[in-house]
Amino acid sequence: MIRVLVADDQHLVRAGLRMLCESAPDLEVVGEAADGHEAVAQAERVLPDVILMDLRMPGLDGTAATERITAARPAARVLALTTFGDDDHLYPALAAGACGFLVKSAPPGELLEAVRRAAAGGTPFSQEVLGRLVDRAVRARDESARVPDPGPLTPRERDVLALVAAGLSNQEIAARLHLGVTTVKTHIAALLSKTGCPNRIRLAVYAVRAGLAGD
Structure with a gap:
């Protein structure tokens, strides 16, 4: 409940x-x-x-x-x-x-x-x-707004980041990538640390601005 x-x-x-x-x-x-x-x-x-x-x-x-x-x-x-x-x-x-x-x-x-x-x-x-949020992020990217370099991301971290940008929950990401929810949480914690984002909303915007979101 x-x-x-x-x-x-x-x-x-x-x-x-x-x-x-x-x-x-x-x-x-x-x-x-x-x-x-x-x-x-x-x-x-x-x-x-x-x-x-x-x-x-x-x-x-x-x-x-x-x-x-x-x-x-x-x-x-x-x-x-x-x-x-x-x-x-x-x-x-x-x-x-x-x-x-x-x-x-x-x-x-x-x-x-x-x-x-x-x-x-x-x-x-x-x-x-959501449309306005993404549009604003895209405009910022297209205007060459500086996005901090997160450093090297693993292929799996990139997969998780793209799905965070799509608004999926941890459970949905786990199902989509055939991972455990705990593993997804670990990847997201690593992404937050590498990007300096305080929460997953900012992480999603970061992904769009950096061109790391899915198509």
């Missing part, structure tokens, strides 16, 4: 997200929060697997709450939700430690699948957001 915390300042939105999550047999809503301070406190109290985090909330906003939660519990999976699909909200949320980014207009099925992927270690994005 995937334990979910819903953080949004609008009661009707929280109620809708609760109903949607609880319609799935493998999801359980273990708490709600109406602002960032409450989200941080609830995350510490109920220890959710995935936190659905609205980015624009009174007091402590969702980005700051995400940063505090992931600093205290690095394994916490925060899925950022917003009505704003612009990069001004995307990049700060990712830098704060969010594992994915969805606009609230996403179809219900997409949101449920995103929660599952986040819980499994994936990096779910709304398609429009």
Whole structure:
């Protein structure tokens, strides 16, 4: 069972997200929060697997709450939700430690699948957001933006890096490459160290900018 915390300042939105999550047999809503301070406190109290985090909330906003939660519990999976699909909200949320980014207009099925992927270690994005992220990385590469040399990568590390750039979870990468999940985690840890990237989102962007993503 995937334990979910819903953080949004609008009661009707929280109620809708609760109903949607609880319609799935493998999801359980273990708490709600109406602002960032409450989200941080609830995350510490109920220890959710995935936190659905609205980015624009009174007091402590969702980005700051995400940063505090992931600093205290690095394994916490925060899925950022917003009505704003612009990069001004995307990049700060990712830098704060969010594992994915969805606009609230996403179809219900997409949101449920995103929660599952986040819980499994994936990096779910709304398609429009992922498209902008990749386009921006490609433009930076085409403009000859300097990308630090990671040093020699093994063929398997290159395979794993390309699949990280495609947004696959550790389990999906393991299945695709016929590896154990622990082995995939080891490769990703090595890639993070070699590239200097702080998380797998930055690693995916790095792969695109460096021309190491798949076709």
